[in-house]
Amino acid sequence: MIPPVLFTDLYELTMAYGYWKEGMDSWDANFYLFFRKPPFGGSYAIVAGLDPALDLLERWKLSSADAAYLSSLQDSAGKPLFDPAFITYLSQLRLSVEVHSMPEGALVFPFEPLLRVQGPIIQCQLLESLLLNQINYPTLIATKAARICQAAQGDPVVEFGLRRAQGADGALSASRAAFIGGCTATSNVWAGQRFGIPVSGTQAHSWVMAFEDEHEAFRAFHRTLPRDAVFLVDTYNTLHGVAKAIEVAQELQLTPEQWSAIRLDSGDPLKLSREARRLLDAAGYQHVQIVASNELNETVIESLKSKGAPINKWGVGTHLVTGRPQAALDGVYKLTALRRPGQPWSNRLKLSEEDTKVSYPGLHQVRRYADGDLIYDISQPPGNPPSGVSIQGQPKQLSGPGKDLLEPVFANGQRKHSTLPLQLLQSRTRESLTHLTPAQKQLENPEPYWVGLEEQLNSRREILVKQQRSQP
C-alpha cells in the first residue's frame, strides 16, 4: 500500500516544514504541471494518469507509522530533522487544495498547464512529487500507444510489456495508459482484473519446446483452447513452423473459428509475413491472421504497413512500456502565483539562463479553438476575436468557438466526478486525435500545433520578465 504522504521527495517535506516554521501555512499558492517538449519528436501528448492520482489524493493522510518514520529522521548533527509539533501538524493535515486538470484522453501540448493545484502552499508543495510521478509516465505511455496505434492504421495492437516495466505497478500503469492511448488489449492479467482491460495471450516458445515436435505442440494447443488456436510458429524455423501448423490444421480439419492466427516473434517480419501469408493462402487458410511481435515500435510498424506487410495484429512490449527512446516525459511542477491571507494573488516568475525554462506566471486556463490553443489568465478571458502570441513569438488570431480544457477534478479532499470507464477514455483519445491535421499527426517532423499565450497575458509576462531581469 502506497503511503501517499511519504510517497514524495524529501525536499517537499523540508520545504513544507519551512513554510510551517515561517508561519506561511495560511498562504495560498498556485502550481502548474506542464512539460516543455512533446515526446518522441511528435507534436502532441495524450493526458493520462489522473484517476489513479485522485485515488492517492483521496486517501492522503499521514499514518502513525509514517509519523514515526518522520520522527526518526535526523539532520547531519544527529538531531531530529523535524520539530515534533510539525509532525503533529502533518498528522492532522487534510487536503483542502483544489485541483483542475485536463481530462484523460485529451490532447495536451508543450507549456500548457495540464493540471493546476491551488490552495495552501504547504499542501501544494507536498503534492508535487506524487503528481509528477502519477502523470508523467502514463501521459508518456498513452502518447506512445496513440502513435503506435496510428502507425498500425486501425489494426489491433496488444500491449505485452509487463516483463520490461518498472515493477508491478509500473506494468499496471503501462497497461492502463496504453489502453487509453488506443491499445485493444493487454497481456497483463492483473490489469485485466483491476481495470477491465481485455486480456490476450496464447503460448510461448517454451510451450512448443515442451513437446516432442511442433506438430504435437500445435495439436495440444488446439486441445487446450479448441475455439481460439493461435500457433507460435518460429520456435525452430518460421516457415517450417507455418507448414507444420497447416499440416495440423488439415489433419484436425480445423474450421475458421478454430484456427484464428499464427504468431511471428523473430526474424524479418516483412519477408516472413509475406511468405507465411502465401503458404496459408495456398492451403486455403485465407482467414488465418498473422500476429507479429518482437521489438516493434511505431516506426517499424509504419514502415511495414507502407510496404504492405500482411500483418493483421501487433504485439508491442518493451518499446511501448518503456516509452523508448524517450523513457520519461519532462513534466515539471512550477509555482506561478502566491497569495498572503487577505491579499490579492501575486504572480511569481522563475527566470533561467535557459529561455525555455522561464516560467509562466499567473492563474491560467487553456482554451482550445479550431486552429490552436490559447493559454489565458482566468481574470482576463480571450477577447473577440481571440488572439495571442506563440511560445516562439508568432502572433495569431484564432477562430471558432473555444472550449476550456481545465476542469475541476478535486476539492474538499474528494474527487469531483466518479471514475470513468477506460473504454470512454479510449474513445476520447480517438476523438481528440481527429482535432489534428495529418501533417500535425506525422510521427516524425510533424507540423507543430499552434499554442500561444493570450495577448494580454503575453504582454504582462514580458513586462514581468523585463522587471525581474533588471533587478540586481
Add this chain to the structure above:
Amino acid sequence: MIPPVLFTDLYELTMAYGYWKEGMDSWDANFYLFFRKPPFGGSYAIVAGLDPALDLLERWKLSSADAAYLSSLQDSAGKPLFDPAFITYLSQLRLSVEVHSMPEGALVFPFEPLLRVQGPIIQCQLLESLLLNQINYPTLIATKAARICQAAQGDPVVEFGLRRAQGADGALSASRAAFIGGCTATSNVWAGQRFGIPVSGTQAHSWVMAFEDEHEAFRAFHRTLPRDAVFLVDTYNTLHGVAKAIEVAQELQLTPEQWSAIRLDSGDPLKLSREARRLLDAAGYQHVQIVASNELNETVIESLKSKGAPINKWGVGTHLVTGRPQAALDGVYKLTALRRPGQPWSNRLKLSEEDTKVSYPGLHQVRRYADGDLIYDISQPPGNPPSGVSIQGQPKQLSGPGKDLLEPVFANGQRKHSTLPLQLLQSRTRESLTHLTPAQKQLENPEPYWVGLEEQLNSRREILVKQQRSQP
C-alpha cells in the same frame, strides 16, 4: 497489493492450462533467466531485485477474488476460457519449485543464468512474467547506478528519480536498486521508510520563489534547518544566487556546520561550478560543497570529472531511474530441460534464425575464476585445468580456484535465507566490481569479460544444434 498469481501475462495461464489438460502437471522443467547484451554498452550488469521477488513467491497463492476473475474470462466464442476444475487446481496450488539465483550485488554477464527455476512445469511457467518483471528492471538500474558512481569517482551520488519513474513501486524499486548499485541516498521518502535507505533533500525553486527575494529565501531556509543549510542558487541567475548566499552567510555569521553546500540545477555545470567555487573560496567558504543536478548521467559526470569540475556531490534522476538510453534489460526466461515422471532430464534447445537466440540446453551452474566465468552442466563440473569456449567461439583455460555463483534461494514455498540489509548488498557490489580490470570497467567500448561454456557442455550443445538443424 499485488496479486502474485495474476501478476503475469495471460499466456502463462493458457500454457499452464494446456499442461494441466494434457496431464503434464507432474512433469518437471528447468528454466533460466538470462540476458543477451550488457546494458549501456558496458561489459557487465549488477544483479538486483531478488529479495522483492522472493516476497512475491512466498505469498504466491490464488485468492478467491482472483479465481472469480479467471472464471469470468471468455474465449472468442463467448465460452469460459478456463475449465472450472483448472481454476480449482490453481486455487489449491502451492509453489514447490526450487529457485537458484546469483546474489544481489553480484556481477553477471550475458548468457549466464542469473536465476534458475526447477520444478513442476506449470509452476515454472507461471513464474516467468513475475520473475522477469522483478529482475529485469532492478538489474538494469543497479548497473546504471554502478556506472554513475564509477564516473563520480567516490563522490556521493543521490538518486532523485521518483517523479520520472513508472508509478509508485517503479520509483521504490529504482531507489532500492540504485542503492545496491552504489548511490548513497535517495530523495524518495517512502524508500527511506521501506528499506532504510538514507534520504536526502532540501529545497526547490518554488521555495525561493515563495519569498520576496533570494536573501530572504536563504535566511528562512537557514531558520528551517539551522544545521543543514543547502542553498539552491539558480532560481534567477546562478552566480548572483551564489553571491547572495554568501551575503546571507556573512550576515548570519554561518559556521561551517551551518552551511554545508550550494546546489546548481541548470546551466553549464563546468563553468558555473568553477565560478561558484571561486566566489565561495574568495569569501572564505572553502568548506561549502557544490551539489550538481539536472539531466546528469555517467557520461556527463565522467566528462566533468575529467575536466576537474569542482563538484562534490551529484543528484541523478531521470537518466538513472529510466535507465536511459537503454530503458530495459533484455532479460528472457527459457526452458532448457524437461523431465517426465520417472525419467531422466531431457535437454531442450530452441533454434532461431538469429544465432544469438539459439538457447543453452541443460541444468547449469556458473563458476567464477580469476580470469573469467564458466557455464557448466551440474552433472559435469569443470575439469582441471578448467577450460571452455566463449560465446564468440574462443577457447580458454581458466585459472585460480573457482566459485559457484548460483545459490539456492527458494524451496518448499519459502525463501532459504532471511532478507539481507541493503548496506550489505551495496558493499557486495563494490567488492564485485574489484573483480574487473579498468579496461573491463570502461564506460564505453570496454574490454569484454571472458564467459564461456565449459568444454564438455559446449561440445554437447554443438551436437544438439546440428541434430536439431538437420531435422525436417
